[in-house]
Amino acid sequence: MNEVGNKEILKQRAKSLAQPLATQKNPADSLEVVEFLLSSEHYALESSHIREVYPLKDFTPLPCSPNFVLGIMNVRGEIISIINLKKFFDLPDTGITDLNKVIIIQGQGSEVGVLADKIVGIRTIDRQSLQPGLPTLTGIRSEYLKAVSEERLVILEASKLLSDTKIGEKEAGRYK
């Protein structure tokens, strides 16, 4: 086998294995999300709904509050309530450490902190690749589901989390 033949073969292989370049996307077609971990499961929230990410420091547990309310926290002089989605989604509780983060989401005039085990980072997802849902995500999880990406990243609907009434109703039902 001569050298030229080898090169040719290698070129062909490279061509077949090469992934196409990510084309410059229209910002309207792409969705920017913040990916985070909940009990080693990957979830994401749209960055447009997120005000900021804050480390979980000096939070105060609220007595006589539902179990999914972790407590309240002082963020630069602003009191933010923190929701533990693991209780919501019946995920195993891994405990609270000082590595936990709070994702503060805002909308409809209210702000809520969502507890996250770890922040993975910002991620840009093609809107067309999104799928409406998974059959394994049922019950309460499907209610808060916005979409599922190709990498099986569960994108939650921030506006639903913000709607206080829903949670209140749920809690009212739970404490009846």
Place this chain on the structure above:
Amino acid sequence: MKWSIQNKIILMFAAILGSFGGTSLFAYRNMNGLIENSHWVDHSYQILSAGDRIMSDLTEAESGARGYALTGKDIFLDPYNDAVSSLDKRVGVLKQLVSDNPQQAQRIEVLRNLIAEKLKSLEEIIKMGKESGLAAARGHLAVGKSRVSMDQIKDTFSQISDEENDLLAKRTEKVKEDFGLVKGSLIFSVLFGALAIVIALVYVRRNIAGPLVGIAKMASKIAVGDLPAELPNNERQDEVGDLMRSFALMIRYIREVAQTLEQISNGNLIVEVNPDSDRDVLRVTLAKMIQYLNTMTQALEEVARQNLTVQVQPKSNHDVLGTTIVNMTDKLRSINVRIREGTSVLTVAIAQILSVTSQVAAGATQTSNAVRETSVTVEEVKQTAQLTSQKAKNVSETALRVTDISLLGKKSVEDSIAGMEEVKRQMESVTGSIMKLSEQTQAIGEIIATVNDLAEQSNLLSVNASIEAAKAGEQGRGFAVVAQEVKTLAEQSKAATAQIRSILNEVQRATGKVVMSAEQGVKVVDLGVKQVNQSGTSIQTLAESVMQAAQAASQITASCQQQLVGVDQVAVAMTSINQASGQSVVGIKQVESAAQNLHSLGQTLKQLVDEFRV
């Protein structure tokens, strides 16, 4: 008329009967004559006795009359009177007796007259005696007139008795003659009859009973199946002859049937059997049997031509052959089907066997190679064992030297104790230095935690920056890049702190160990000092132990020699195993070829089975 045995026997008995009848008739007739003659003899004796009685009466009467005449007494007249009264009657009887003979009757008439005359004279005498006295009567007697008449009477009587005696003699002679005749005829008839019976017996014995016994023997032999040879030609025309000829025919018939049966038993079914009539039971049965056997043979021929569709109808439940053929064809059919299934299974199995044997052959080759390697290893082990043996020898030599050295060792121990004290001091200073180092590493750890926290915050900051950049839209794009860079930096610093932390952990662990070791070292040195002292004594015991060790080493040498021998045996065994595995490889190759043969055999079997029509 045929001269048959029946006629012969009738004739014979007739002859015997005739002879007896003739003889009996003859004897009967002679007997009658005899009886008559004896009657006449009796008659003559009666006449004679009657005459004698008359004579005695007359004499009585005369003597009575004379008595009276002499005595005159009436008592003498009684016999006279009795005689006179009976005399007439007796003369009548006599006359009646001789009535058959006129000559005698005439004489009797004369006699009667003479008797009447006599009686008359006697009456005169008696009358004279009564009337004229006895003297006159005696005178009358003396005249002798009565004497004359008495003599005449006697004469007449003698004539009569002579005549009768004559007749009597004749008649006796006749009786004797007749008796002799009867006797002779009886003897003759007995002798003749006996002779005739003897002749008849001999004839029956020779001509009837003898052949019949022979035939009976032959018949009993035939009854148990023993056929005699061909009978001699018989010329006899009677029943025995007929019987013998019938027997000959019967034997020939049985022999023909037996020959036919023998041919059938030899498997010859083309033999011709022609029954004489419908009543020829044996031949008709034979013909039926041959027909039946031919039918069965045709069915079997069809089976032999591999046609198992043949249908045989058994004649009855006792038709063993038919039932057996039906069973056989059924069995063959089911066996054929099963063989067909079996051959297909066999073919598949053989194919599997073929593949397995190929694998096994490969495995056997590998085994053979492994065994070869093992034998090489065993060879190495053998060399090692030789080496060990050498070493053990060396050890035993060394042990002797060690004894000398142990003395030197004792002196060295004392030097060691001094060295130990020095070491102890050094160890203590080392421990102090290490403790300080450990404290400083703790401080480094705290600094690293701080750095890590900073990296975490930078990361969070970068995320926030990204969010802010996104909110800013197109203007924030450049800022987003910066935020990304910050994130990367934060991650790198995080990784670096993680590395430093791991290194620091190791350093801490090591220093901790060193501290522990140093402390232990100090203790060990203390112990060492004590132990060195003990060593002094130990070395002494060591020297003794070494001597024992030298002995043990020599034992080890011997053991090694045995081990060597053992390893040699193992090597030989391995060689055998090597050969065996080589043979097994060859064998498996043969098995493989055999399996291939089996495969082709299975194919052949399948073809053979498919040739059957079921």
